Amino acid sequence: MQAHKGRHALGIAASLALGLAAAQAQAAEKAEVIHWWTSGGEHAAVKEFEKAFDAQGGKWVDAAVAGGGGDSARADGINRIIGGNPPAAMQFNTGKQFDELVSNGLLRNLDPLAKEYGWKDKINPVLLNAVSQDGHMYAVPVDIHSNIWLWYSPELLKKAGVEPPKTWDDLFTDLDALKKQGVIPLAQAGSAWTQALTFFNVMIGEGGKDLYMKVLKDRDVAAVKSPEFLKVAQTFGKLRDYVDSGMQGRQWNQATALVINDKAGFNFMGDWAKGEMELQNKVPGKDVGCIPALGHNTYWVGGDVFVFPKLNDKAEIKAQDLLAKVLLEPKVQLAFNEKKGAVPVLKDVPSQDMDQCAQQGLALLKKGDYVPSSDILISPDMSGSITDLVASFFTDKSQTPENFVNRFAQIIGG
Amino acid sequence: MKPLRLRRLSAQVALVPTWIIVIFAYIGTILWTIRISFTSSGILPKYDFVGFKQYDRLFQSSRWTISVENLAIFGLIFVIGCLVLGFLMAVFLDQRIKGEGIFRTIFLYPYAMSFIVTGLVWAWILNPTLGIQQAVQNWGWNGFTFDWLSRGDRAIYLVGFAGMWQSAGLVMAILLAGLRGVDEDIWKAARVDGIPPWRVYLSIVIPMLSSMFVTAVVLLAIAVVKVYDIVVAMTGGGPGISTEVPAKFVIDYLFNRQNIALATAAASVMFVAVLVVLGPWLYNQYFRQDRRAS
Numbered sequence: 001m002q003a004h005k006g007r008h009a010l011g012i013a014a015s016l017a018l019g020l021a022a023a024q025a026q027a028a029e030k031a032e033v034i035h036w037w038t039s040g041g042e043h044a045a046v047k048e049f050e051k052a053f054d055a056q057g058g059k060w061v062d063a064a065v066a067g068g069g070g071d072s073a074r075a076d077g078i079n080r081i082i083g084g085n086p087p088a089a090m091q092f093n094t095g096k097q098f099d100e101l102v103s104n105g106l107l108r109n110l111d112p113l114a115k116e117y118g119w120k121d122k123i124n125p126v127l128l129n130a131v132s133q134d135g136h137m138y139a140v141p142v143d144i145h146s147n148i149w150l151w152y153s154p155e156l157l158k159k160a161g162v163e164p165p166k167t168w169d170d171l172f173t174d175l176d177a178l179k180k181q182g183v184i185p186l187a188q189a190g191s192a193w194t195q196a197l198t199f200f201n202v203m204i205g206e207g208g209k210d211l212y213m214k215v216l217k218d219r220d221v222a223a224v225k226s227p228e229f230l231k232v233a234q235t236f237g238k239l240r241d242y243v244d245s246g247m248q249g250r251q252w253n254q255a256t257a258l259v260i261n262d263k264a265g266f267n268f269m270g271d272w273a274k275g276e277m278e279l280q281n282k283v284p285g286k287d288v289g290c291i292p293a294l295g296h297n298t299y300w301v302g303g304d305v306f307v308f309p310k311l312n313d314k315a316e317i318k319a320q321d322l323l324a325k326v327l328l329e330p331k332v333q334l335a336f337n338e339k340k341g342a343v344p345v346l347k348d349v350p351s352q353d354m355d356q357c358a359q360q361g362l363a364l365l366k367k368g369d370y371v372p373s374s375d376i377l378i379s380p381d382m383s384g385s386i387t388d389l390v391a392s393f394f395t396d397k398s399q400t401p402e403n404f405v406n407r408f409a410q411i412i413g414g
Numbered sequence: 415m416k417p418l419r420l421r422r423l424s425a426q427v428a429l430v431p432t433w434i435i436v437i438f439a440y441i442g443t444i445l446w447t448i449r450i451s452f453t454s455s456g457i458l459p460k461y462d463f464v465g466f467k468q469y470d471r472l473f474q475s476s477r478w479t480i481s482v483e484n485l486a487i488f489g490l491i492f493v494i495g496c497l498v499l500g501f502l503m504a505v506f507l508d509q510r511i512k513g514e515g516i517f518r519t520i521f522l523y524p525y526a527m528s529f530i531v532t533g534l535v536w537a538w539i540l541n542p543t544l545g546i547q548q549a550v551q552n553w554g555w556n557g558f559t560f561d562w563l564s565r566g567d568r569a570i571y572l573v574g575f576a577g578m579w580q581s582a583g584l585v586m587a588i589l590l591a592g593l594r595g596v597d598e599d600i601w602k603a604a605r606v607d608g609i610p611p612w613r614v615y616l617s618i619v620i621p622m623l624s625s626m627f628v629t630a631v632v633l634l635a636i637a638v639v640k641v642y643d644i645v646v647a648m649t650g651g652g653p654g655i656s657t658e659v660p661a662k663f664v665i666d667y668l669f670n671r672q673n674i675a676l677a678t679a680a681a682s683v684m685f686v687a688v689l690v691v692l693g694p695w696l697y698n699q700y701f702r703q704d705r706r707a708s
Contacts, residue, residue, distance in 0.1 A: 075669030078457060100457040190564075190652050207490030212666050248653050250566035381456075384671040388477050395653035396566045407476075412602065414471075 002203040025035055029319035031088035032061040033306075034080075036073035037340075039253045041275020045339035049142075052332040058322050060062055063087060069193040085359040086210075086309030089319050094130045094141055094303045095375030101307070102138045108308040110137045113324050122346050124365075126301045139305035140324050140347040142333070143342035147270040148201045148293040148363055149372065153262045157289075160265075164289055167205050168235055170295060171266070175242045178265040185242040187264035189255040192391035198268040199236055199390045203397060207232040207297035209371050211343050215412060229235075233309075233401035236390075240397055248395075260288055274341025274357065284341070285356025292360055299364035302373025303342060385411045416646065443684065452677035457672045468679035478680065484570045484610045489638040491574030492581070496634055497627065499578060500585025505615060507586070508593040518590075522583040529580065533647025536576040537563070563649065566656035573648055573657055580644075581637065585630045592626040594618065632696070639688055660684050 015261040031053070037046040050060040065073035072082075074097065075120055081101060092098045101107050114137045116119050120128060123141060131139040150171075152164060163170070178185040188198065204212050207228050223229060247255075256273045256383035258264035260282055267273070274284045282288055292299055306327060308320045325355040326332055333344040336354075343351075343358055343365070364370060375384060389411065393404045442678040454464045472478050503521050507514055524532065542561040550558040562568035596619055604614045620627075643662040649657040660680060667677035 069665075070671040078672075079669070082458060097672070104458050182512035192652065192654070195654075244543070245561045245564045246541065248569075249541050251536055270600060335609070379668075379672070381671045381673045381676075384666070385475075391652065392476070392656065393565070397657065 003346045027353055029057060030059040030061055031316070031319040032063050033089045033323070034063045034065065034073055034077040034087045034093075035068040035091035036065055036067055037091075038064050038066040039199060039251075039276065040274065040284055041196050041253075041277075041339065041341065042277045044279070045275060045336050045341075048332065048336040048339060049327060052329065053326045055325055056322060056326060058326070081309050084350075086311065088311065089306045089308050089323055091118045092139065092305050092307055093287045093373070093375045094127060094139075094301075094305050095373060095377075096379050097193060097375060098139065098305075098307050099133070101309075102133050105299045106309055107138050108310050108320065110140065110308065110324065113321060117325060119328060121346060124345055126299070126370070126372060127303070127329060130301075131305055138325050141303060141305045141345045142327050143303045143337050143340055144301055144345055144361075144365075145270050145272060145303040146292060147197050147302060148204055148298065148300045148315040149269060149271055149273070149357070150201065150205075150291040151256065151267045151269060151273055151292045152261050152289040152291070153259050153265055154287070155262045155287050156181070156265050164291070165294060166198055168202075168295055169312065172238065174265065179242065184244045184246075184258060184264035185266065186239060187250075187255040187258040188239075188247050189252045189265040190248040190253065192387045193392045194252050194255070194269070195391045197270065199237065199386075199394070200242055200300075201268045201293060202236045202239070202300050203232050203284065204300070204371060205293040206235050206346060208296045209298055209369075212371055216374060217372075219229070219412050221409050221413045224405060224412055227329075228407075230405055233393075233404045237390075237393070237399075237401050239406070240394060250281065269339045271357065271361070274355065275339060278339065283355065284358075285360075290355075290357040290360070297364060297369065299361050300369040300373055301365075301370050302375055303345070382411060447678045447685075448682050451673060451682045452679045453675050455673075455675040455678075457674070459674065464675075468675045469683070472683065476659055478660070478663060479654050481663050484657060484659050485638065485641070487570050488574045488577065488641060489635070492569060492577045492638055492641075493572065493631060495635045496582045496585045497579035497630060499582040500622075500630070501589055503582065503586040504593055507590055512560050518587075521586050524580045525583040525587075527580060528646035529577070529641075530647045532576055532580040533573075533644040533649075534570065535650045536579070540572055540574035546700055564653055566653045569649055569653060573645060576648060577637075577641070577644055581634065584633065586632050588626055589623060592623040596622060635692065639684065642685060649692045 033049075035046060037043060046062075046064075050062065053060045065076050067073060070093065071093070072240060073091065076369070077087060078101070080086055086106075098107065119137070124144065127141040127144065128137070131137055131141055152174075154164070155308075156178060157174060160174070160181050162174045162177045162259075165171040165174050188194065202214075203215075209225070211223060211228050213231070214220040215229065240412040252269060253273075253276050255264075256267050256269050256276050258278055259267040260277055277284050277288055284290060291297075306324070308324065311317055311320065323344075328345055328346065328347050330344075334349055335347055337344045338354070341358075343354070343361055351359065354362070374386075378386075386408070389404070389407050393399045450459055451468055452464060452466075453462050454467070455459050478597060506683075507517055507521070507609075513515070527535075540560070540563040542548065542559070542564055548559045550560075562572050572702050600618060601614070604618070640661055641659050642665065645651060645657055645662055651658045652660055661684075664677045664680045664684070665679065667673045
């Protein structure tokens with residue numbers, strides 16, 4: 001609780017400082033933006049937005065709040081919106097996280113802008129659906145991220161004399177071989193959300209798209225109690241034998257860096273991992289291998305959006321308009337998503353320059369082999385309960401898959 | 415009589431702002447919190463009524479159960495550890511040793527750090543791949559393992575230990591002041607009777623310092639109930655959810671999981687628990703003594 005108080009004090013100091021800055025730069029259209037892109041690759045990407053916005057007469061005021069999963073940033077922003085001191089724009093994950101803000105009338109309806117710039121025809125329909133309520137658009141999607149990638153070090157696999165996996169059985173063969181070599185077979189971070197991400201990788205890759213939709217969308221308890229889901233739990237449980245004791249206290253980008261630097265064989269992470277690769281001048285798909293949802297190759301349509309809280313100040317509203325327009329300009333989209341490791345949300349952005357992994361992702365999108373992200377399907381509350389369950393199962397080998405299935409069914413059924 | 419009554423009146427008037435703050439800022443928010451815990455609120459407060467639904471869910475949640483157990487474990491290690499260690503340090507300094515100032519600074523120094531810094535420092539020291547374990551292995555003991563921080567069944571003990579390391583100095587400072595107040599004649603008399611010093615400490619000095627111990631226990635107990643930052647910095651609640659604590663449960667549901675009804679239910683349970691456990695005891699310790707004194 002003390003930490004929280006500290007955060008408020010900081011916030012007050014920051015807003016005072018911002019106030020001063022605003023007085024000095026009256027001419028520019030100032031927009032304070034809350035986001036959680038603070039790792040090296042993410043920072044480089046968000047700079048692209050800042051540059052483009054400033055170039056067109058805006059003044060980007062960065063209010064980044066650290067913390068990989070964005071929990072603290074969202075807490076901060078929601079608090080400010082409810083407290084009557086909203087930022088000009090704020091990041092959310094594509095999905096249900098801001099539903100309640102919309103239904104309480106705290107966010108701007110973006111229909112006029114969407115009409116002016118023709119967004120409704122240009123944006124990927126899954127995303128458009130995810131940011132709309134009752135046919136009105138309430139957020140600007142900025143990237144498509146798939147959480148369900150498996151990254152591997154081709155060099156270490158070669159040393160161990162094994163091929164990149166095609167099935168989960170292959171993966172365990174590879175992991176065993178890596179273990180014998182004395183390297184970390186599976187680099188996993190300690191934060192609970194990264195463990196939940198690994199679980200969804202198994203659920204979609206091993207269990208398949210239909211099982212995932214039945215469980216998360218239809219809340220079908222029978223599907224949770226099915227043999228397929230038990231297999232998912234068993235496979236996920238088996239992964240516990242291949243992580244090292246340094247897992248606890250490791251951040252997601254440190255885990256990914258282990259694979260990038262050939263110190264660990266595999267890492268489950270979203271495609272924002274590519275941002276870290278770019279920072280170290282490694283080419284995704286070549287220096288670091290990528291597999292979209294091992295087993296049933298599937299893409300996951302999630303990502304990030306910006307919402308624009310309702311404001312009174314005319315100048316600030318103008319800044320919001322400008323920012324929304326800049327975020328969706330094709331050139332800006334391409335520059336941002338290249339650094340971010342994601343795929344642009346616009347359908348007509350040229351894709352030939354994108355890396356091999358992004359190409360694989362786009363091909364899956366075109367074929368229709370994709371699922372909506374878990375954030376789109378379930379509430380933050382349920383998602384939190386699943387994360388708790390997954391993390392406590394993953395870090396405690398005494399918990400059985402059967403027990404895991406029962407408790408999962410309770411969450412889905414309740 | 416009149417001037418006295420007038421004086422009382424002006425005192426009451428002077429207290430009005432305090433009363434307003436107490437009524438609105440403390441009692442009002444407590445009541446509001448309890449009210450919200452009976453609703454189905456999400457991100458924003460809603461004023462419907464769903465009975466004990468949130469409390470039902472709370473007590474069925476394994477995360478809450480683990481949090482409460484952890485609070486008990488942390489509390490025992492922290493309070494007892496701080497008292498024992500703090501007392502020993504105070505006794506050590508009370509021997510009028512050379513360089514007392516230096517030792518006092520060293521002992522009190524951890525207390526100058528926040529729980530966040532304490533948590534981070536110990537997280538690094540105890541990290542199996544960076545800290546003690548790796549260092550000892552590099553020195554040649556390859557079989558040495560000390561990975562409690564990455565073991566769900568042990569990590570909370572280390573959190574308690576780190577908390578103890580931070581706060582023992584405070585207890586030392588309080589008890590040292592008490593020890594300095596013990597009459598020299600008692601020591602002389604004990605020496606004449608041939609009573610060993612440890613016996614004097616145990617049977618005479620400690621009972622004399624009981625009010626100092628109470629002060630220390632109250633301060634430590636408050637720190638236990640609100641423990642949050644050291645867990646966030648040291649383990650983030652992990653591995654898994656094995657080092658979660660009630661305050662973190664409240665914050666997580668309040669801000670991240672968009673369920674303020676469940677969060678306020680948890681906060682209300684904490685509040686009632688503190689009231690039930692600490693209330694009568696504090697009353698007993700402070701108010702009755704005061705009355706006897708007056």
